[in-house]
Amino acid sequence: PDFRSEQGALARQNELTKPPGSLGMLEEVAIKFAAWQGQVKPQIQLPQCVVFAADHGVVAQGVSAFPQAVTVEMLKNFIAGGAAISVLARFHQMGLTVVNCGTAIPCEYLQGVIHRPVAAGTEDFSLQAAMTNEQAQQALDIGAEIIDQLEVGSDLFIAGEMGIGNTSAATCLAAMILDLPATALVGPGTGVTGENLHHKQQVLAASMRRAKEFVESPLQALEQVGGFELGAIAGAYIRAAQRGIPILVDGFIASTAALLAVQLNEGARDWMLFGHQSAEPGHARVLEALDAEPLLQLNMRLGEGSGAATALTIVKQALALHNEMATFAEASVSGQHLVSEAE
Amino acid sequence: PDFRSEQGALARQNELTKPPGSLGMLEEVAIKFAAWQGQVKPQIQLPQCVVFAADHGVVAQGVSAFPQAVTVEMLKNFIAGGAAISVLARFHQMGLTVVNCGTAIPCEYLQGVIHRPVAAGTEDFSLQAAMTNEQAQQALDIGAEIIDQLEVGSDLFIAGEMGIGNTSAATCLAAMILDLPATALVGPGTGVTGENLHHKQQVLAASMRRAKEFVESPLQALEQVGGFELGAIAGAYIRAAQRGIPILVDGFIASTAALLAVQLNEGARDWMLFGHQSAEPGHARVLEALDAEPLLQLNMRLGEGSGAATALTIVKQALALHNEMATFAEASVSGQHLVSEAE
Numbered sequence: 152p153d154f155r156s157e158q159g160a161l162a163r164q165n166e167l168t169k170p171p172g173s174l175g176m177l178e179e180v181a182i183k184f185a186a187w188q189g190q191v192k193p194q195i196q197l198p199q200c201v202v203f204a205a206d207h208g209v210v211a212q213g214v215s216a217f218p219q220a221v222t223v224e225m226l227k228n229f230i231a232g233g234a235a236i237s238v239l240a241r242f243h244q245m246g247l248t249v250v251n252c253g254t255a256i257p258c259e260y261l262q263g264v265i266h267r268p269v270a271a272g273t274e275d276f277s278l279q280a281a282m283t284n285e286q287a288q289q290a291l292d293i294g295a296e297i298i299d300q301l302e303v304g305s306d307l308f309i310a311g312e313m314g315i316g317n318t319s320a321a322t323c324l325a326a327m328i329l330d331l332p333a334t335a336l337v338g339p340g341t342g343v344t345g346e347n348l349h350h351k352q353q354v355l356a357a358s359m360r361r362a363k364e365f366v367e368s369p370l371q372a373l374e375q376v377g378g379f380e381l382g383a384i385a386g387a388y389i390r391a392a393q394r395g396i397p398i399l400v401d402g403f404i405a406s407t408a409a410l411l412a413v414q415l416n417e418g419a420r421d422w423m424l425f426g427h428q429s430a431e432p433g434h435a436r437v438l439e440a441l442d443a444e445p446l447l448q449l450n451m452r453l454g455e456g457s458g459a460a461t462a463l464t465i466v467k468q469a470l471a472l473h474n475e476m477a478t479f480a481e482a483s484v485s486g487q488h489l490v491s492e493a494e
Numbered sequence: 495p496d497f498r499s500e501q502g503a504l505a506r507q508n509e510l511t512k513p514p515g516s517l518g519m520l521e522e523v524a525i526k527f528a529a530w531q532g533q534v535k536p537q538i539q540l541p542q543c544v545v546f547a548a549d550h551g552v553v554a555q556g557v558s559a560f561p562q563a564v565t566v567e568m569l570k571n572f573i574a575g576g577a578a579i580s581v582l583a584r585f586h587q588m589g590l591t592v593v594n595c596g597t598a599i600p601c602e603y604l605q606g607v608i609h610r611p612v613a614a615g616t617e618d619f620s621l622q623a624a625m626t627n628e629q630a631q632q633a634l635d636i637g638a639e640i641i642d643q644l645e646v647g648s649d650l651f652i653a654g655e656m657g658i659g660n661t662s663a664a665t666c667l668a669a670m671i672l673d674l675p676a677t678a679l680v681g682p683g684t685g686v687t688g689e690n691l692h693h694k695q696q697v698l699a700a701s702m703r704r705a706k707e708f709v710e711s712p713l714q715a716l717e718q719v720g721g722f723e724l725g726a727i728a729g730a731y732i733r734a735a736q737r738g739i740p741i742l743v744d745g746f747i748a749s750t751a752a753l754l755a756v757q758l759n760e761g762a763r764d765w766m767l768f769g770h771q772s773a774e775p776g777h778a779r780v781l782e783a784l785d786a787e788p789l790l791q792l793n794m795r796l797g798e799g800s801g802a803a804t805a806l807t808i809v810k811q812a813l814a815l816h817n818e819m820a821t822f823a824e825a826s827v828s829g830q831h832l833v834s835e836a837e
Contacts, residue, residue: 465792477575
């Protein structure tokens with residue numbers, strides 16, 4: 152981030168024809184992008200969304216509302232243009248890339264998907280480690296590789312995820328990193344309620360008890376209770392930050408990957424803006440740990456990058472206002488005449 | 495609103511390739527527009543923003559951070575394209591109309607503004623009624639006339655306002671209608687703080703004491719402590735509802751006009767969606783009285799319709815998702831397999 156551009160953008164905000172501060176978070180967003188892009192009038196011209204997909208062995212325990220076949224079915228839906236993130240990518244003229252990080256049902260025949268399967272889904276982490284140390288590293292590397300392959304000039308990165316059972320993995324991963332019980336974070340995911348939710352809580356609590364003794368680092372937390380797409384997103388965030396590409400973080404699962412990324416590389420946090428606060432209860436805890444205040448609270452809980460994509464228009468409007476509004480001098484508008492003694 | 499289209503839209507939402515309810519408020523917005531437009535796949539093609547401007551005699555008491563000259567200066571800025579609402583209207587390709595309902599400094603020479611001045615600003619309502627009964631009626635009529643003049647096919651209405659001192663008028667008007675002390679609602683407006691805020695509180699409390707005995711109806715509240723633009727917006731909301739044009743309500747001042755509109759014509763509420771919850775403290779009380787939950791909370795406090803305009807993209811994305819996502823059948827995606835006994 153560039154301090155001089157940040158100061159220039161702040162000065163500009165205070166000269167625009169509005170009471171200082173009256174655009175609230177839109178002002179903060181514009182100033183952030185000025186610092187990120189090193190220019191007083193920042194622009195977003197080539198936003199990119201990458202959806203990372205993988206399966207989770209723990210679904211054998213009945214922790215998800217949808218069958219595992221849905222992961223691959225949704226990959227098809229992403230590339231066919233029918234999924235929520237497909238619609239939002241079209242709406243924003245945003246690039247959409249889909250990466251197979253390891254589905255339970257092989258899908259290498261699918262064209263339009265980048266195939267980097269680590270394995271046919273993780274192991275059932277209620278019984279054993281989700282993945283090996285090598286697999287965890289491989290997952291992180293996939294994310295870095297994808298960032299390196301983005302079109303030159305890509306100026307905003309949204310990571311989405313797809314993977315039946317990945318709310319369970321994110322819950323345990325966040326709980327492990329934050330040293331909280333899984334019960335402090337667990338929620339309905341895509342729609343687990345009543346008796347089934349109680350069962351999910353028990354499975355996750357037992358998984359945490361099993362895994363705890365093997366975890367002394369964030370990477371070991373990923374190995375024990377994480378997922379391939381969670382690792383890939385964390386790797387992508389770290390590389391995006393290293394390359395100076397601003398990150399718009401999605402909901403609970405993406406934020407948990409962000410938490411992992413920041414544990415592995417503290418500097419990654421400086422390049423993150425948060426799009427949407429999920430209805431999933433664990434998200435508030437993860438956001439708190441990241442000192443993050445998302446732009447939107449629309450009670451969404453879909454994933455795929457959909458919350459961040461919805462927030463992209465807020466960012467675009469923030470920049471349009473910042474760049475296009477007239478200053479007091481340009482518009483011959485009188486400034487404030489009452490400045491309180493208390494200020 | 496059309497019940498059959500509403501049910502059709504709800505059924506469609508539950509067939510789209512996502513967990514039911516996972517798009518949160520975006521689902522509710524789409525279903526509302528289906529009911530409003532009488533079609534299962536609603537669209538917004540011709541949104542309209544109208545900014546109503548007027549001056550306020552009470553500024554003689556030093557209740558605003560900006561000099562009264564700013565009202566006309568900002569009218570020029572609106573039509574020149576440099577104000578926040580001008581930028582947002584361009585961003586959304588939304589119609590922008592500016593109406594002079596009565597500025598203190600005459601501005602009839604301004605082209606591109608619709609001139610309907612009721613008077614050269616209201617009287618100072620700390621000393622006497624802001625306007626006569628005839629003027630209050632005239633203000634309401636301006637709003638209705640403007641709605642009748644909107645381009646055929648206009649399918650969304652945003653009212654904005656401009657008027658130095660109108661946070662004070664809205665505060666007293668809302669307090670009068672809600673039977674609350676002005677101190678329960680008063681806030682900084684465009685930037686009154688410290689000693690000046692304390693002074694504003696005293697002026698508004700005194701105005702309420704003076705006016706109270708003359709107010710037995712919502713229309714009398716408008717006469718005593720309102721403003722021409724507040725009356726015009728209320729009149730516009732009522733007429734928009736009568737014509738079946740959905741309303742996206744802006745911040746504190748527009749919401750206070752919405753409260754007045756609903757007091758005058760209860761049915762107007764059915765056509766309102768709320769865009770943004772303002773940083774102005776009185777807004778929460780007004781929203782509560784209207785049982786309204788705005789789409790955005792971005793800490794904005796500018797007026798001009800800017801909060802509602804920012805929320806317009808949320809509405810557009812809600813409709814794009816609703817109309818363009820594939821259903822489970824279309825995409826051959828498996829539905830939920832766990833349905834809790836508790837549901």
